[in-house]
Amino acid sequence: MRGRIKILTPRLFLIFVINLFFLACLGLAFLPGANRPAITQSIEDCQACHEEVVKAFSRTVHQKENCAVCHSGAAKHIEEGTKESIFSFTANETVAAKTKPCLACHQADAGHYASSPHGKGGLDCTACHTIHQSLNENSVTSATSTKVCASCHQDVLTEFNLNERHRLREGILECTSCHNPHEPATREQLAGFKQEACLKCHVEKGGPYLYEHAASRIEGCTACHTPHGSPNRHLLTQQSISDLCFSCHSTAPAWHSRFTSTTTNCTTCHLAIHGSNLSRLFLK
Structure with a gap:
């Protein structure tokens, strides 16, 4: 006499699926690195080691951006903890490489920077712009831009001490009133x-x-x-x-x-x- 094939009821099928899911999760728990937290590349991940930098960054114009937007390789850096795995705008990087993250957003403002005197002179954006500091410190805004320019062009600044001069020191003008530091001077x-x-x-x-x-x-x-x-x-x-x-x-x-x-x-x-x-x- 042939045996009858038992058909699973919807209830038994649901129990089977749930058990299968838990078995799969149990297997994943024993995989290498399963005990490490998930890498999300959020600012909180960076704050664990760079608390002061993140605190200052929260007061800048870029505060809504994720660190990984500019620092490529962040996921590997968080996982391995090595400096070599993250792009950090060091002197070893080329000007083109260091300006590339900035131009991703500021193409309209500085799209010809590579052909400018500053770009040809080997200066990248961070030579003048302090990305991690708040706007009321040393970033290039308003009157502070004159101080930034004077850090290299001290000889030009002395010309504003002469009797006949444009009113730069009085704060009526600043260097960028006449000069566009991002454009070529052909x-x-x-x-x-x-x-x-x-x-x-x-x-x-x-x-x-x-x-x-x-x-x-x-x-x-x-x-x-x-x-x-x-x-x-x-x-x-x-x-x-x-x-x-x-x-x-x-x-x-x-x-x-x-x-x-x-x-x-x-x-x-x-x-x-x-x-x-x-x-x-x-x-x-």
Whole structure:
């Protein structure tokens, strides 16, 4: 007589599945490393060893980001505990490698950084920006940016001690008011850059004019003016206005010598020196 095949009821099938699940979990418990906590790469994971860094980081503009966003290899670092397994922005890394995490978010702000003087000079973002410090400490914001620039450009900062100067030390301007530290300074861009940077404040000097002064159009304002500070009036590159004009206009008509004296100079007559809508010779 043939035996009957017993069919599992839904209740018995459920019990079978539950028992199978527990057996599987029991087997996983004996696998190598099963007693270690799961690696989540959260800020809490990092805080276990880097408490002070994480505390300072929580007060920065990047506070909502995970450490692993910038520090690749975080999972392996947490697991092994070795410095070699995590990207840590050390001197051994290339400029391109150290700027890559930043450009992942700041491409619009610094997409041409590699071609800039700072990028070509071997400086990465952390040379000026302190990522882990709060905004009220040493990060590049507001007035502190001048201090950061001066740490390398001390010679330029001394020019702002001269009698005629732009008001940097008074806090009216900062270096980034005129300079974009992330952009390349090619010869073609430089003249236009200098002109545009100056005209942000000196709008009345920009025209448009029917008769333009070629020096300002081709070379920019710095053809005649020093941008930081000068012992000369109006930040001119030379003490004598006439000497400055003759550096380009060396073939002035001989009869001009009749008007040279200690009380007159070229701008006595050529008053509209930045440009004019009335006189091709910039006469007043």
